[in-house]
Amino acid sequence: MITLSDVRAAATVIAPHVVRTPLLPFGRGWLKPENLQPVGAFKLRGALNALARLxxxxxxxxxxxxxxxxxxxxxxxxxxxxxxxxxxxxxxxxxxxxxxxxxxxxxxxxxxxxxxxxxxxxxxxxxxxxIPPFDHPDVIAGQGTIGLEIVEDLPDVGVVVVPMSGGGLISGVATAVKSLRPDVRVVGAEPALAADIAESLARGELVRWDPFRRAETVADALRDEPSELTWSHISKYVDDVVTVSEDEIHRAMTDLVRRARLVAEPSGAVAVAAAAKLGEGVAVVSGGNVDPALLARLLAA
Amino acid sequence: MITLSDVRAAATVIAPHVVRTPLLPFGRGWLKPENLQPVGAFKLRGALNALARLxxxxxxxxxxxxxxxxxxxxxxxxxxxxxxxxxxxxxxxxxxxxxxxxxxxxxxxxxxxxxxxxxxxxxxxxxxxxIPPFDHPDVIAGQGTIGLEIVEDLPDVGVVVVPMSGGGLISGVATAVKSLRPDVRVVGAEPALAADIAESLARGELVRWDPFRRAETVADALRDEPSELTWSHISKYVDDVVTVSEDEIHRAMTDLVRRARLVAEPSGAVAVAAAAKLGEGVAVVSGGNVDPALLARLLAA
The missing domain is CATH 3.40.50.1100 (Rossmann fold)
Structure with missing residues (x-):
């Protein structure tokens, strides 16, 4: 498993090349807009760290x-x-x-x-x-830099809400946040249609859903499943899971446009939808590479 | 006229209440996304400073x-x-x-x-x-904090592109930028349909357009005209003006959604359209309060 010092080392490596995203006030919580990274997603952090350390x-x-x-x-x-x-x-x-x-x-x-x-x-x-998408310690440590930044910018943070799929993002963020501030609640967010991790945490063991079943959600970046490595971080650090419906995902996308002036892809809005249900928390907006036609349809509705 | 120290004082006053917006790489230039402020526009900076100093x-x-x-x-x-x-x-x-x-x-x-x-x-x-929208030194000094942040984050900045209407934003930004770095080019951006400042600078005197003429642009926040106070800053500091067509404004709005995952209102995209014509520069995205139906139509087209 990765440690806080792995995440700190990653932060130094990637700092010159990533956007230091601000926290944006949003309702009773905050947004961490990783959709503003150059490629439109948090994935740049892990890829940069993994590549730099090869x-x-x-x-x-x-x-x-x-x-x-x-x-x-x-x-x-x-x-x-x-x-x-x-x-x-x-x-x-x-x-x-x-x-x-x-x-x-x-x-x-x-x-x-x-x-x-x-x-x-x-x-x-x-x-x-x-360079695997999530099943690698350097990738996880890179994503964890988001957790460092949240704690640095909002020292009295209470809840952090992070989307889950393969689990690389939440593994890194949870490691950073819990190591610095064990009292902060780390909540995973999943589409109800791809809630394999919610079921795994409820059962206390990694449950695998059929890939075709997970593929039903509009959140196309959240159709993966954890590896043994990410599951070990998730089962240790994640306090709770909030699942959201497809309608709630769509509503979060239009809320982000109207109230935060941000474009999120469906997967990028899942933690925002979950935080709305909680009524609090820093929600990681993980990505913004949405089909413009889908966004147009949602905004016109 | 305001000075750099007025802008520095404003920065201290407003810092706890505004988002420290990052610079986002965009094409061969950068974006300063003021649409991410809590009310969706840079206007918060000037209003906060003016109110705090009452x-x-x-x-x-x-x-x-x-x-x-x-x-x-x-x-x-x-x-x-x-x-x-x-x-x-x-x-x-x-x-x-x-x-x-x-x-x-x-x-x-x-x-x-x-x-x-x-x-x-x-x-x-x-x-x-x-509290007037632009014709006040405290309002202008508040908007100028954007210029301080640009120079701080990008010490080798070459060109700053700022939308113009009443002129409060560019007066503040230009004062800050030119005081710190006289070699930086400050370029104003206007819709061609409301290009009264372009004409004024060309003639060397403040020219007034009929308000009904200025109202023809889709950029509804850029239909105002300078006061004597803002004109004195503009005529001293602004190096050049780039005017943009209505089509170029619309294209900049969809480019911002697709390539920067940002929602801009038409006025907020004018400097981005101008920077695209220049092929360089930090463009201030001044606001993001767009009618969702307009954005939907542009994205569907």
Whole structure:
């Protein structure tokens, strides 16, 4: 498991390259707007830390992702002058494929079942290093820098609300927050349609949901499930889970536009929806890469 | 005219109550997202400074505005426990009237030609103090704190792009920036349909456009004109003006959603549109209180 000093070290490494996002007052709580990072998501923090700490990166890095991790790794690699290959499933929206290419990455589009295999083949062929989306201590430590910043900016914080999927974000944030301030409540937020971690915490053991079941939520970045590594952090640190409906996610997205002037993707609004139900807390707005047509429909409704 | 020390003093006064907005990388330039302030606009800075510096505020404050200044004064007054009366013209969207009332202000809705008279009558009746939207040194000094922050966060800044209307924002920002760094170019941004300051600077004297002519731009917060006080700052400090078309304003709004995950009102996107034409610069995103239906139409197009 990672420690506070891993997170502090990550903060030093990534500081020159990430936005120091402010806390924004919102209702009776606060927002931590990670959608304002250069690639539009917190993922940049973990990718930057992982890449910076690679011992041998001359042969480049490989990642598989259809989402924000793809652009985060491409961005971090370009920054460090390292070649990046991103394997994306063939159901990835073309706009995301183009955005990843525009960051200088070599993109391989493959059938969804082949993506891990292809990534591993690329690692073997090229001697490149794989940067996983969440199942790595350096990635988790990078995401944890968000927790450091929250405690620094709001010393009397009471509740922190963090979206959960693979669990990298909440593992890092919870480690930082609980190490500094054990009295702060760390609450995970999940779509009710992908609430496998809520069920796991209720049962006291990691429960796996069918991927097709988890895929039903509009929150497309929250359809993953924890690894053993992230589960060990979650089961140790997370106090509670709040699940939210699809309607509550949509309402949080329009609330963010109207009241915070922020664009969030569905997954990025899940913690905001959960904090609204709690009536308090710092909600991490994890990402803002939404299909403009979806946002237009929600705003017109 | 105000000085750098007025701006520094304002920064100390308002710091506890405003968001320290970060600079966000955007294309080849940067954004200063003042739409993230609690009332959704930079206006909070000037209103807070003016109210804090009032010697006799026990009888409350009065402002006339249909826009962001109304909510800024209401917010600042509530914060200081001072009664606020806001006079709004009867063509103000009901949602803005409600938002101002929700901040605890007493709102008087009057015919557009009566608003100044009514505000002055309220000042006389109640012994309250008028907080003008831009024509006051304390208001200008408050807005100038944005300039201090830009130079602090980006010491090698080359160009700062600021929207112009009554001129309070650019007067303050230019005073701060030019006092600290005379080599930085301060560029004003105006809608081509309300480019009275561009014409004034070209002629070397303050030119007044018919208000009905200025009202044609979609940038409804940029339909005002400078006072003698703001003109004296503008004519001294502003290096250049870039005017933008209505289409360029709309395109900047959708670019901000897609590439910066920020919601800007039309006026708030004018400096972004101008910076895009320059190909560089820190653009001040001045406000984000947009009609959601307009944003939906632009995103769906």
């Amino acid at each position: 011992e041998n990166r001359a042969n480049g890095v490989v990642a598989y992702s259809s989402g924000n991790h793809a652009q985060a790794v491409a961005f971090a690699a370009r920054l460090h002058g390292v070649p990046a290959v991103i394997v994306m499933p063939d159901n990835t929206p073309p706009v995301k494929v183009e955005a990843t290419r525009a960051l200088g990455a070599e993109v391989h589009v493959v059938g969804i079942t082949e993506r891990v295999e292809r990534a591993q083949a690329l690692v073997a062929e090229r001697g490149a290093a794989l | 010697e006799n505020r026990a009888n409350g404050v009065v402002a006339y505005s249909s826009g962001n200044h109304a909510q800024a004064v209401a917010f600042a007054a509530r914060l200081h426990g001072v009664p606020a009366v806001i006079v709004m013209p009867d063509n103000t969207p009901p949602v803005k009237v409600e938002a101002t009332r929700a901040l605890g202000a007493e709102v008087h809705v009057v015919g557009i030609t009566e608003r100044v008279e009514r505000a002055q009558a309220l000042v006389a009746e109640r012994g309250a103090a008028l």
